[in-house]
Amino acid sequence: MPDLIRRPQIIRSTPAPAIVADDFARLVLTVSTDAPESSESAATVTLPSVADAPNLIVPLAVWQARRDELLARLTQGGKLGVSLAPGEEAEQLAGDFAHLALIAVEFPKFVDGRGYTSATLLRRLGWTGEIRAVGDVLRDQFFLMRRCGIDAFALKEGKDLNDALKAFDDFSFTYAGAVDDPRPLFRRVQRGGASLDAGQSS
Amino acid sequence: MYRYDAYDHAILRQRVAQYRDQVRRWKTGELSDDEFRPLRLQNGLYIQRHAPMFRIAVPYGLLSSTQLRKLAEVARDYDRGYGHFTTRHNLQLNWPKVEDTPDILEKLADVEMHAIQTSGNCVRNVTTSHFAGIDPDEIADPRPFAELLREWSTFQPEFAFLPRKFKIAVSGSTRDRAVTLAHDIGLNIKKNAAGEIGFEVLVGGGLGRTPILAKVIEEFLPWQHLLTFVEAILRVYNSYGRRDNPYKARIKILVHALGAEQFRKEVLEEWANLKDGPSTVGTEELERIARHFTAPDYAALPARDERVDALKASNPAFARWVARNVHPHKQPGYAAVTISLKDPRQPPGDCTSEQMEAVADLADQFSFGELRVSHEQNLVLPDVPVSALPDVWEAAKAKGLSTPTVGLLTDLICCPGGDYCSLANAKSIPIAAAIQERFADLDYLFDIGDLDLNISGCMNACGHHHVGHIGILGVDKNGEEWYQVTLGGHTDGVKGRETALGKVIGPSFSAAEVPEVVETLVRTYVAQRHDDERFLDTFERLGLAPFKEAVYAGRRPAALNTSAARESTHA
Numbered sequence A: 001m002p003d004l005i006r007r008p009q010i011i012r013s014t015p016a017p018a019i020v021a022d023d024f025a026r027l028v029l030t031v032s033t034d035a036p037e038s039s040e041s042a043a044t045v046t047l048p049s050v051a052d053a054p055n056l057i058v059p060l061a062v063w064q065a066r067r068d069e070l071l072a073r074l075t076q077g078g079k080l081g082v083s084l085a086p087g088e089e090a091e092q093l094a095g096d097f098a099h100l101a102l103i104a105v106e107f108p109k110f111v112d113g114r115g116y117t118s119a120t121l122l123r124r125l126g127w128t129g130e131i132r133a134v135g136d137v138l139r140d141q142f143f144l145m146r147r148c149g150i151d152a153f154a155l156k157e158g159k160d161l162n163d164a165l166k167a168f169d170d171f172s173f174t175y176a177g178a179v180d181d182p183r184p185l186f187r188r189v190q191r192g193g194a195s196l197d198a199g200q201s202s
Numbered sequence B: 001m002y003r004y005d006a007y008d009h010a011i012l013r014q015r016v017a018q019y020r021d022q023v024r025r026w027k028t029g030e031l032s033d034d035e036f037r038p039l040r041l042q043n044g045l046y047i048q049r050h051a052p053m054f055r056i057a058v059p060y061g062l063l064s065s066t067q068l069r070k071l072a073e074v075a076r077d078y079d080r081g082y083g084h085f086t087t088r089h090n091l092q093l094n095w096p097k098v099e100d101t102p103d104i105l106e107k108l109a110d111v112e113m114h115a116i117q118t119s120g121n122c123v124r125n126v127t128t129s130h131f132a133g134i135d136p137d138e139i140a141d142p143r144p145f146a147e148l149l150r151e152w153s154t155f156q157p158e159f160a161f162l163p164r165k166f167k168i169a170v171s172g173s174t175r176d177r178a179v180t181l182a183h184d185i186g187l188n189i190k191k192n193a194a195g196e197i198g199f200e201v202l203v204g205g206g207l208g209r210t211p212i213l214a215k216v217i218e219e220f221l222p223w224q225h226l227l228t229f230v231e232a233i234l235r236v237y238n239s240y241g242r243r244d245n246p247y248k249a250r251i252k253i254l255v256h257a258l259g260a261e262q263f264r265k266e267v268l269e270e271w272a273n274l275k276d277g278p279s280t281v282g283t284e285e286l287e288r289i290a291r292h293f294t295a296p297d298y299a300a301l302p303a304r305d306e307r308v309d310a311l312k313a314s315n316p317a318f319a320r321w322v323a324r325n326v327h328p329h330k331q332p333g334y335a336a337v338t339i340s341l342k343d344p345r346q347p348p349g350d351c352t353s354e355q356m357e358a359v360a361d362l363a364d365q366f367s368f369g370e371l372r373v374s375h376e377q378n379l380v381l382p383d384v385p386v387s388a389l390p391d392v393w394e395a396a397k398a399k400g401l402s403t404p405t406v407g408l409l410t411d412l413i414c415c416p417g418g419d420y421c422s423l424a425n426a427k428s429i430p431i432a433a434a435i436q437e438r439f440a441d442l443d444y445l446f447d448i449g450d451l452d453l454n455i456s457g458c459m460n461a462c463g464h465h466h467v468g469h470i471g472i473l474g475v476d477k478n479g480e481e482w483y484q485v486t487l488g489g490h491t492d493g494v495k496g497r498e499t500a501l502g503k504v505i506g507p508s509f510s511a512a513e514v515p516e517v518v519e520t521l522v523r524t525y526v527a528q529r530h531d532d533e534r535f536l537d538t539f540e541r542l543g544l545a546p547f548k549e550a551v552y553a554g555r556r557p558a559a560l561n562t563s564a565a566r567e568s569t570h571a
């Protein structure tokens, strides 16, 4: 059976950082490295019923293999999300934005930083909906993730959501441009003074 | 030098607060050791052999006397009263307490210093030439560009968790004192026919276990595009760099796998999205930064000084020091002075708090309060009036800082090795000490002339052994410490921007044999050299053979470690 990961609550950074209820389930294929033949494949994995999991996030491979079946769920009142694993290119979803309620970026290990680039590129491709960080997601990454266009955070299990909320205040100023504000600091403010200008955006 | 504005200060203070909270959460168990590791590394904190090791950033090697005094204070109050200057310009403390590190950072923030991104898989401290801004050879001052990159890379959100660490060096002169060919990105300033400034962009160099020299992927990048182009390179690397194996994760492996031409294509394709965008550097911003690096208020001085000439004539010790430790300067009547950290009584690169304070005083008295750290692990007073050289010499001598050997065999680069570093295969400091002892005779050293000898305690190559004229690498053989010798590596500028990796001469040696081996190599050179030939020139003319023969001749086969040096498998 595939794993269905549910988080009762996640953190959203828009409009303002807050803990919100979540009714998505994320389907994860079980992969067995010792017995590859018993690993699940995208083509054959059992999808949960719409009644059981109306709002479902599936891996890119499942989306590609089971497109019609998944699209049918939309007519039954379900919502769909697709998750991108590290190494999967954001471009592959560019034609599908209209069908999706959210795109998840996977961080199987928080030290694997490919998701930051994936999120950046999704925004460049014109995706304006939710980008959700899933997996090994720590508050210590929130600030950076938000700058790359990630606006929802399924915090790693066992971590304190209230504590995590504070992470958005780690920095009031940033040097480089990024998705949240493409202008580097030197284009946002008058630099060189001994006091801060008003009007810094982040 | 660059002075922080209110934004730099605010960012730094918030970083300290963030890190203090991370340390607190680690202490209370909210962050596991695994979770804390990358966070502490991005704040310069390693866990080492005896204690944590704390790496403090010295961006592009520039220090004020105030900053150096603060480093002295921190080393005294939180460590054992000394620190170690590294080949990447930074200062390492070997015995701080983890609990104290937030306080140390708080103190450093007072003087615009930090440990941000001195480790971890992010863009590291940007390095440059220790003679930047004063080098008579300079095409343009690389420091404003290094500062632009410092700001851009500090908490650059997309590239804080790269496949591997990432090092950028910028050089502004025709000579390569920043080892740009051995960096992930090397930027060499050029002028085009119209007199405009741009960069030759090199990618994919690095030492370590797979030494590779960087490839040129752009002949002339106008300076305005510096940040967008670097961003494009990093985005390609972050997406496609290998993560399955840390030894294959550096960008050099990606460039090698794709080929420089294909890599360049990928970069240009990505860059097309960024070029002329908001991160394009404007003249106004460059000028804001460049204003911090204007020449100090030089006096109009004669190029020569009679008192100095007289002392040189009458005092051979002073003459030697001037010959090796004093360097030409583009301003007449001034010189740069290397304050040597190679007194054989201390490990190479080590500096006590008292010595740091003495050097800070010298900088205040004679060099506009400014200093540099060189990648050869020495300090430099960049702007000393020639007339003050005798005073600087006397004061440096009193503190054990006047070893007159810059560029000579005993001015060696040496990593901390097995005495401190948990990755080491072998000790390196005692090897350095034994070589320094063997070559204590200054007349002999001067006769040997220019010779770079570099020692690393393991394949990670922190001591740059690959690019030493003589390189010594600690290897592990069945749990014993052995040393592999390479010849012919170089980075120096005598040939312009040229770098080469040394060649292994043969089976490795025991610690006890190393000084004799070095001596044999030197004797072979002295016997065969032509007039004015440096060790490296003779080596290039004759090749490995005569050196190899001399070293291995008469050695009992039993003493040979005949298997090729085994690579260790540490992380």
Ligand code: HEM
Pocket (backbone or CB within 6 Å): B046, B048, B053, B085, B086, B087, B088, B092, B182, B183, B205, B206, B207, B208, B209, B247, B250, B414, B415, B416, B420, B421, B422, B423, B460, B461, B462, B463, B464, B571
């Ligand atoms: C004692 C703690 C240290 C640790 C744990 C450490 C760790 C490492 C590691 C793991 C590498 C290999 C990177 C690779 O795969 O390319 C490396 C390379 C390097 N380290 Fe260190 N190092 C230490 C001290 C130093 C010191 C003292 C210096 C300077 C004297 C230094 C400067 C460098 C440099 C220049 C490289 C260059 C390799 C390259 O360019 O690719 N490190 N270090």
Ligand code: SF4
Pocket (backbone or CB within 6 Å): B415, B416, B417, B418, B421, B422, B423, B424, B425, B456, B457, B458, B459, B460, B461, B462, B463
């Ligand atoms: S070369 Fe090896 S032994 Fe020396 S400091 Fe680097 S990692 Fe440690």
